[in-house]
Amino acid sequence: MSTRDYTSMKGLGEFIRTQRELANLSLRQLADLAKVSNPYLSQVERGLYKPSAEVLKQLANALHLSAETFFMQAGLLDDDVYKEASDQVESAIKLDLRLTPDQKDTLIRVYRGFVGDR
Amino acid sequence: MSTRDYTSMKGLGEFIRTQRELANLSLRQLADLAKVSNPYLSQVERGLYKPSAEVLKQLANALHLSAETFFMQAGLLDDDVYKEASDQVESAIKLDLRLTPDQKDTLIRVYRGFVGDR
DNA sequence: AGCAGATGCTTGGTATACTTAGCACCTAGA
């Protein structure tokens, strides 16, 4: 297994744009943080270019995500030593010591509602 | 001290050449396996060019080594991922492809509300 | 109205990753 289901196989560009918008960063802001030009980042997000590994790493740093994550999204680390998304979210929540049991339940319930799981 | 200590601090090219020779492969053989031209591989091994991540991945496969190993050698995966709980939960959410940006936003907002962060 | 600043995008160019053709050297067989 270790399957990567990818029913919603979005491209790397879309992934980056999603992450950028989640972080509430403009194209220019992220481009500056990652030390690339903003037109280039624009083109990358629209899938016109495949960024080099160095750029991927810079983007990962700027977005506070791991480089592994980006490489996986780019299809460069196909070997997913890394967990399935849903299990990942739920176990991360369960492991967070700052959350009370009730809060964990709430979060997980909301999460499951979103992904339509179970 | 990080856990690395690969023989010595040689460049990526030397690393590749060492691995190739350990596998008893000629330049052309490895180049064919990795689907690159042999002059290019020669230049990479001598440090004249930095191969793209795709090429690194192909080389890793051809040499039966992990892509992680190569990325580390290339200095692309230097750091360990920080393991703070909050980062864990938030990045797990961000990584879930089944969630829309709005849903991710909501979840993260709820989460931050619970842990009192920000 | 009009400017000012922010947004993302287009254009045209430069730098560099990568290829094809071929050279020089070596070793093995006929």
Added chain:
DNA sequence: TCTAGGTGCTAAGTATACCAAGCATCTGCT
């Protein structure tokens, strides 16, 4: 001997990742 095939490397070109300048649109401010 002299091919024949293997080794790694050079040179010159093509493809593409990446950048600088600038455009069009929007929103907010006076």
